[in-house]
Amino acid sequence: MTTHAFDKAIALxxxxxxxxxxxTSPAYWNMVGPFGGTTAATVxxxxxxxxxxxxxxxSLTVNYAGALxxxxxxxxxxxxxxxxxxxxxxxxxxxxxxxxxxxxxxTATVVTAARRETWSLSDTPMPSVAPPHAxxxxxxxxxxxxxxxxxxxxxxxxxxxxxxxxxxxxLTQLWMRDALLRPLDFCSLAAMSDVFFPRVWLRRATYVxxxxxxxxxxxxxxxxxxxxxxxxxxxxxxxxxxxxxxFFDQSALLWNEAGTLLCTSHQIVYFKE
Amino acid sequence: MTTHAFDKAIALxxxxxxxxxxxTSPAYWNMVGPFGGTTAATVxxxxxxxxxxxxxxxSLTVNYAGALxxxxxxxxxxxxxxxxxxxxxxxxxxxxxxxxxxxxxxTATVVTAARRETWSLSDTPMPSVAPPHAxxxxxxxxxxxxxxxxxxxxxxxxxxxxxxxxxxxxLTQLWMRDALLRPLDFCSLAAMSDVFFPRVWLRRATYVxxxxxxxxxxxxxxxxxxxxxxxxxxxxxxxxxxxxxxFFDQSALLWNEAGTLLCTSHQIVYFKE
Numbered sequence: 001m002t003t004h005a006f007d008k009a010i011a012l013x014x015x016x017x018x019x020x021x022x023x024t025s026p027a028y029w030n031m032v033g034p035f036g037g038t039t040a041a042t043v044x045x046x047x048x049x050x051x052x053x054x055x056x057x058x059s060l061t062v063n064y065a066g067a068l069x070x071x072x073x074x075x076x077x078x079x080x081x082x083x084x085x086x087x088x089x090x091x092x093x094x095x096x097x098x099x100x101x102x103x104x105x106x107t108a109t110v111v112t113a114a115r116r117e118t119w120s121l122s123d124t125p126m127p128s129v130a131p132p133h134a135x136x137x138x139x140x141x142x143x144x145x146x147x148x149x150x151x152x153x154x155x156x157x158x159x160x161x162x163x164x165x166x167x168x169x170x171l172t173q174l175w176m177r178d179a180l181l182r183p184l185d186f187c188s189l190a191a192m193s194d195v196f197f198p199r200v201w202l203r204r205a206t207y208v209x210x211x212x213x214x215x216x217x218x219x220x221x222x223x224x225x226x227x228x229x230x231x232x233x234x235x236x237x238x239x240x241x242x243x244x245x246x247f248f249d250q251s252a253l254l255w256n257e258a259g260t261l262l263c264t265s266h267q268i269v270y271f272k273e
Numbered sequence: 274m275t276t277h278a279f280d281k282a283i284a285l286x287x288x289x290x291x292x293x294x295x296x297t298s299p300a301y302w303n304m305v306g307p308f309g310g311t312t313a314a315t316v317x318x319x320x321x322x323x324x325x326x327x328x329x330x331x332s333l334t335v336n337y338a339g340a341l342x343x344x345x346x347x348x349x350x351x352x353x354x355x356x357x358x359x360x361x362x363x364x365x366x367x368x369x370x371x372x373x374x375x376x377x378x379x380t381a382t383v384v385t386a387a388r389r390e391t392w393s394l395s396d397t398p399m400p401s402v403a404p405p406h407a408x409x410x411x412x413x414x415x416x417x418x419x420x421x422x423x424x425x426x427x428x429x430x431x432x433x434x435x436x437x438x439x440x441x442x443x444l445t446q447l448w449m450r451d452a453l454l455r456p457l458d459f460c461s462l463a464a465m466s467d468v469f470f471p472r473v474w475l476r477r478a479t480y481v482x483x484x485x486x487x488x489x490x491x492x493x494x495x496x497x498x499x500x501x502x503x504x505x506x507x508x509x510x511x512x513x514x515x516x517x518x519x520f521f522d523q524s525a526l527l528w529n530e531a532g533t534l535l536c537t538s539h540q541i542v543y544f545k546e
Contacts, residue, residue: 058520059487059541061334063382065354065361080365080377081338085519085543086486088338090363090380092353104353107363109336109380111487111541115518118546121476123443124514170396203394213359214332214384216489218541220517241397241526242534244493245388246358247331249537251524253514261515264522266539268332268384268491270358273391 004182005149006191009038010045012075020046020075024068028146033067035146036212037191043091043108044190046075053079054087055112056223057186061216062108068095073105087112115222126259129155132175132233150195151179153233159197160205167205170240172196181231184256186219189226192234192254193217193265199240199250200271208272213247215267221260229256246270277455278422279464282311283318285348293319293348297341301419306340308419309485310464316364316381317463319348326352327360328385329496330459334489335381341368346378360385388495399532402428405448405506423468424452426506432470433478440478443513445469454504457529459492462499465507465527466490466538472513472523473544481545486520488540494533502529519543 003011009025028038040062047053077091093106135153157172176195182188198210221229238252252265276284282298301311313335320326350364366379408426430445449468455461471483494502511525525538 063361063384088336088380107361107382111336118519121516218522220515241537242493243394246391249491264514
């Protein structure tokens with residue numbers, strides 16, 4: 001049995017000092033560094049493999065301080081406080097620079113929680129859209145490697161076919177799953193939360209350099225609910241609320257095929273011009 | 274001239290080791306600790322006063338690991354990476370426990386940014402609502418001190434008058450400003466982003482214990498735009514998207530009276546039952 005490319009990309013080896021060693025993955029390479037989704041998933045993976053872990057992921061914030069270079073990196077993490085129902089983690093990714101000096105590339109915080117059944121209510125029904133196989137999968141020029149790792153079927157708001165400055169909405173709705181099927185888990189959900197191309201491209205139908213500065217994902221689903229989704233499709237919806245002086249925000253929601261909201265995610269993104 | 278209670282609440286003194294010393298404020302006391310908004314503002318205040326600061330606040334994530342007790346606390350912070358246009362900070366608040374041992378009460382990350390004028394677009398117009406003086410200010414039983422520090426004029430979604438289990442929406446829109454007028458700045462905006470009472474109270478018209486676990490605020494306004502708002506009203510809008518097994522999310526937007534979106538904010542909140 002071969003290991004899935006996503007599991008290879010987020011694979012970590014525990015070191016004697018309690019940190020973890022990872023390695024960037026060519027399969028999930030973006031333009032000048034790894035796909036941010038795999039970086040977020042790697043942060044979460046370190047927490048999930050830590051011997052002191054209690055509970056399941058509730059909140060994940062990842063700040064992209066600098067692009068990772070191809071090669072090994074180190075994940076440092078600490079459970080700084082454990083309460084009855086929540087555990088608070090600080091995480092950093094470091095990589096040696098050309099002089100062999102460790103440099104922070106990523107800062108992050110994670111909250112895990114022991115969840116109990118309570119009154120629950122979904123207040124954001126999944127939009128009524130065509131089913132996955134009724135919409136065509138994106139056939140992309142192979143600009144960046146990580147695009148090929150996902151099967152993306154946009155219902156609305158696909159990457160502009162023409163960069164003619166005529167955009168009128170920042171809304172994307174798309175069905176997605178791992179191109180090579182893999183059962184959904186917290187790490188892949190963290191990565192999928194970052195799958196949307198920059199909203200500024202869509203809103204303006206104009207190509208400008210852009211990159212996520214910080215992403216926060218709140219997990220609503222339990223491990224059991226994720227397992228129940230299996231390797232089925234996830235419906236993702238993303239839109240921006242404000243574009244201002246070099247940065248825009250993005251709010252995203254991800255549901256499973258059955259219409260259960262799995263997570264909500266927000267990010268602030270740099271753009272040029 | 275007397276110092277405004279908010280400035281007292283977030284006042285910090287730099288220590289020889291580069292950390293900052295603060296003190297909880299009775300004026301902004303909540304039920305079992307300080308109002309989370311002042312804690313978030315205190316984190317930001319430390320960054321804004323740090324001698325190495327470059328740029329203005331872009332993103333602020335604050336994780337409430339444990340309630341602060343009445344008394345002094347220490348803010349530790351570090352600019353872990355400075356790029357051409359962004360600076361990444363890690364921040365922690367610590368307080369001595371009964372044995373005099375420092376305990377982490379708060380973890381946080383902040384990104385500041387040097388912003389340049391670019392193409393900009395507000396994609397979320399301020400809702401059309403009655404002006405501030407056309408809606409009544411909340412007259413609250415003085416349950417918690419910090420409520421009295423704000424003038425809150427709910428347009429829709431006020432705290433339920435009757436806890437009869439008949440809620441049908443999690444949407445609140447309200448005009449707010451400091452009860453004792455104070456010009457808006459990044460710190461007060463960070464605090465106002467947390468002014469909304471728990472969405473679960475509104476959605477269920479049922480009182481249950483609840484508290485913010487993690488909040489993230491993205492700042493869209495510049496200092497100049499905040500100054501232009503002066504001590505005018507801010508329109509805040511908050512709603513939940515999902516209530517599930519002990520936690521719900523909240524998405525909020527804050528505009529100035531002129532309709533400029535100042536910030537967007539998200540939080541994940543614990544609730545009991």
